[in-house]
Amino acid sequence: MEKLKIVGCNSLVALEGAQSLGSLRVMSRVLDWKRFGSTDYYFLTVSFCKHLTSLQRLVLDRSWYFDEDINVSGGLTWEQALQLLTSLQELFGYCRGLSDLPVGLHSLPLLKRLEIIDCPSISSLPESGLPPSLEDLEVRDCSEELTEQCRMLATSKLTAIIDGRYVY
Incomplete structure (x- = not known):
């Protein structure tokens, strides 16, 4: 499998069979704006991220109807996840509630493209x-700063x- 798109899943806690995701190159999670409630990225765990050795493109998409920050507290922090996802070449963040970019963003050795869309709470780069x-x-659609x-x-x-x- 090379692409994985998770749509409208508000309570994803884990992805089973992570060991079979070694060839995964593109992963995106799009939340259905019609569903409200707790949305999280708990599946970003050490055991899951360690298997994403070929992941080149990660899309984190949050409907603008949600205002809370992406919650990875049940799994990894942003910095911990990025340390494991060193094959990333493209990172797309469409996250209205996101207040900061990951501090460890500079440590992605292969990152070529970064999109920050609809993140008005982010006031500066790391x-x-x-x-x-x-x-x-x-x-696009971010703070003036x-x-x-x-x-x-x-x-x-x-x-x-x-x-x-x-x-x-």
Whole structure:
């Protein structure tokens, strides 16, 4: 299996058979906006993430109807998950309730694309910065502070798309 998309599952606690996910390259979790209640990322456990050795693209999608932060307290912290997901090349966060980007974001050695969409509570990039491998950064519908900080990062090596416009 190369792609896994989890749709409308509000109480996913674990994914069984994680050992068979070694070839998984794309994983996304899209929550059904019609379902309300507790939504979490408890499945991001050490045993699960250790099997995602080929994961290149991770999409974390939260309906804008939810305001709470992504909760990984039952599993791993963002930093712990990122330490295990070192094959990531693309990370997409559509998370209205997310208040901070993971501190360990800079430690993803292969990350080439980062999208931060509809995250108005995030006011800045992590102090440790972004990975040197990053080539594409897209920021849309975020705070003015984050938007301006990302606008300043545009270089010949890093393409920045801010609110739908290329920044050079």
